Amino acid sequence: MGDARxxxxxxxxxxxxxxxxxxxxxxxxxxxxLTEAVPKGAVxxxxxxxxxxxSEGFGAGIDxxxxxxxxxxxxxxxxxxxxxRDTRLGSSKYMxxxxxxxxxxxxxxxxxxDFYNWNKIKVRYCDGSSYTxxxxxxxxxxxxxxxxxxxxxxIIDNLLARGMKNAKxxxxxxxxxxxxxxxxxxxxxxxxxxxxxxxxxxxxxxxxINAKDVSGTLHIEEFYSQVVATHNSAKNLPTSCTSRLKPGxxxxxxxxxxxxxxxxxxxxxxxxxxxxxxxxxxxxxxPHGAWGSxxxxxxxxxxxxxxxxxxxxxxxxxALGGVxxxxxxxxxxxxxxxxxQAGTQETWLRDDSPKLANTTIAKAVGDWYYDRKPxxxxxxxxxxxxTCHNRNFDTDALSEx
Numbered sequence: 001m002g003d004a005r006x007x008x009x010x011x012x013x014x015x016x017x018x019x020x021x022x023x024x025x026x027x028x029x030x031x032x033x034l035t036e037a038v039p040k041g042a043v044x045x046x047x048x049x050x051x052x053x054x055s056e057g058f059g060a061g062i063d064x065x066x067x068x069x070x071x072x073x074x075x076x077x078x079x080x081x082x083x084x085r086d087t088r089l090g091s092s093k094y095m096x097x098x099x100x101x102x103x104x105x106x107x108x109x110x111x112x113x114d115f116y117n118w119n120k121i122k123v124r125y126c127d128g129s130s131y132t133x134x135x136x137x138x139x140x141x142x143x144x145x146x147x148x149x150x151x152x153x154x155i156i157d158n159l160l161a162r163g164m165k166n167a168k169x170x171x172x173x174x175x176x177x178x179x180x181x182x183x184x185x186x187x188x189x190x191x192x193x194x195x196x197x198x199x200x201x202x203x204x205x206x207x208x209i210n211a212k213d214v215s216g217t218l219h220i221e222e223f224y225s226q227v228v229a230t231h232n233s234a235k236n237l238p239t240s241c242t243s244r245l246k247p248g249x250x251x252x253x254x255x256x257x258x259x260x261x262x263x264x265x266x267x268x269x270x271x272x273x274x275x276x277x278x279x280x281x282x283x284x285x286x287p288h289g290a291w292g293s294x295x296x297x298x299x300x301x302x303x304x305x306x307x308x309x310x311x312x313x314x315x316x317x318x319a320l321g322g323v324x325x326x327x328x329x330x331x332x333x334x335x336x337x338x339x340x341q342a343g344t345q346e347t348w349l350r351d352d353s354p355k356l357a358n359t360t361i362a363k364a365v366g367d368w369y370y371d372r373k374p375x376x377x378x379x380x381x382x383x384x385x386x387t388c389h390n391r392n393f394d395t396d397a398l399s400e401x
Contacts, residue, residue, distance in 0.1 A: 026102030026345065029053040029122075033092060034158055042154035043145050044126035045081055045090035047138075050151045052123045053099050054162075055107060061117030064169040066104070067159060067189075068122050071176025071205070071340065075128035076226035081144050084128055095124050103348035104173070104362070111349055114366030118169075121159060122343075123178070127151055130181045130251075133231025149236040152185060156192050167197045171369065175340040176274060179206015183253045183260070184237060190262040200369055201264040204342040205272060207253045209319040211312060213285035220279045224251040254322030265330030265368050265375075266323065267361060269338040270313045271298070271382055273391055276337070280312050297392045298337040298382070310381055317378065330368035332361055335379035336388035347389050355387045 033049045034042070044050060057064060072089045075081035084090035105120050106112035127133055127148030135146035156164075164170065172189040174182040186201040193199050213219045225248030228234055234247035240259035241250035249255050257264070273295075281291040294301035301309065313335075323329055334341075334354050341347035341361060347354055349362035356364070356377040364375040379385050 026100040026105070027055075027107060028098045029055050029101050029105075031092075031095060031097050031099075031124075034154055036158070037151065037154035040150060040154055041136075041145070041147055042150035043147055044092055044151075045075075045085045045128060045144055045146075046093070047143060047145050048092045048126075050124070050126060050155060051092040051095055052121050052155065053101070055101055055105065055120040057117055057119035058107075059117045061115070061119070063163075063166055064115075064118040065159070065164045065167045066115055066118050066120045066171045066173060067156070067164075068104070068120070068343070069131070069172075069174035069178030069181045070122060070125045071174065071178045072125040073128075073177055074130065074223075074227045075230070076223050077230055078139075078142060078144065081128055081146075081230065082142055085142075085144060088124070088126070090126055090128065092124065092126060095126075102343070102345040104342045104365075106345065106348075111345055112362065113349075114362070114370065115171075119163070123155055123174075125178060127231075129227060129231040129233055130177050130184060132184060132228070132233035132236045132251075134236060135232045146231045148231065149233075152181070152188075156189065160192070165194060167193060169198045169369075171200055171202055173202040173204065173342070174206060175204040175343060176206060179203040179340075180208060180251070180253065182206055183257060183264070184251075186260050186262045186264055187238070199262060201260075201262055202267070202342070202365060202369075203253075203264065204267045205269070205274065205338075205340045207257075207266055207268045207272075207316075207320070208251075208275060209254060209279065209316055210249070210252045211275075211279055211315045211319075213279065214281050214291070214308065215285035217285060219282055219285060221248065224248045227251065252319075254319040257322045258324035263328035263330075265332070265365055266320075267332045267342060267365070268316075268334075269336045269341070270316055270333050270379060271309055271335065271337045272316070272339055273298075273337050274339040275316075276309060276312065280308070298390050306382075313381060320378075327374060329376065330364070330374065331376040331378070332356055332364045333378040334388060335382045335385045337382065337390040338388070339391070341389075353387065354385070354389060356385075 129148040131148040131152035133146040133148040
């Protein structure tokens with residue numbers, strides 16, 4: 001009898017823990033297809049309509065808007081873009097119909113105190129150019145559409161019509177390739193919103209740097225030049241940069257950030273796991289796979305590999321100098337091995353979330369947006385920060401440029 005009662009008590013505890021965990025993990029939001037964008041040529045790589053997930057604001061947040069662009073890398077030539085065309089990264093036909101919103105998307109004040117009641121939009125990524133491409137011609141042999149810039153415009157036009165034209169507050173944000181989208185389109189977004197709207201930008205893991213790989217080659221510079229050429233992106237990159245440098249170099253935030261007029265906040269890991277895998281040690285520079293285990297789990301890196309990663313961190317911090325100094329800039333650069341930290345509850349705001357100066361990412365971004373307190377902090381080198389959530393990767397998830 002006592003065993004049964006104890007068993008029942010444990011079951012009660014487990015059920016309640018499960019409820020709490022599920023509550024913390026987020027809520028489901030359905031997909032919206034922008035079919036009206038198709039006649040404008042604002043389409044995914046395969047010609048399907050762009051899409052987003054929309055969670056409506058409520059209460060005091062009804063006139064506040066967060067527009068967040070998801071990531072997913074880039075395609076740099078026809079063959080590469082063809083490999084994406086029939087996937088969620090090239091077609092809305094293959095996108096999940098429902099996404100779970102948490103972190104900066106959470107609608108619970110406890111988990112997202114400054115933005116929980118805002119209108120929140122997650123834009124799905126299907127153009128492969130961080131929304132910079134615009135090629136009119138479509139080759140019937142491939143049916144590839146390079147129309148990222150048109151998608152960006154169509155998305156914003158649609159949201160303005162849905163009520164963003166009355167916005168009191170607005171944030172353009174994104175993660176990874178979407179973080180780069182935020183940096184490249186920040187001032188354009190500001191120009192499309194009403195003059196009276198308080199507009200700021202927030203780039204999560206979007207500060208990709210131009211650095212040599214472990215073989216001494218500028219692999220990422222060549223890759224970005226090919227992306228820009230394939231998508232005809234030059235005309236949609238900031239003219240403050242293209243008037244000075246080759247268009248491919250204007251895909252790097254370090255060459256455009258100082259010219260951004262709109263207030264912007266940069267959230268990035270100094271040991272950005274995507275950049276370590278794809279910029280520092282891409283497969284092409286590591287033919288024997290010496291970096292394989294290290295890239296999957298930073299705890300498996302050798303002393304020599306960690307030294308190279310520390311040098312990469314120093315290059316990253318040097319490139320951050322391209323942001324310039326301004327009270328309107330915010331910065332949360334942790335010493336973690338991670339990539340994209342705003343859209344996940346465990347890194348955005350939880351009891352054990354990453355902290356700098358005893359401040360969570362959510363608190364730092366909220367204080368900065370509402371002008372309560374400036375935040376511009378750079379973490380000490382790995383592994384000094386015990387609050388880091390250093391990500392381990394499955395082999396299947398290890399994609400490279």
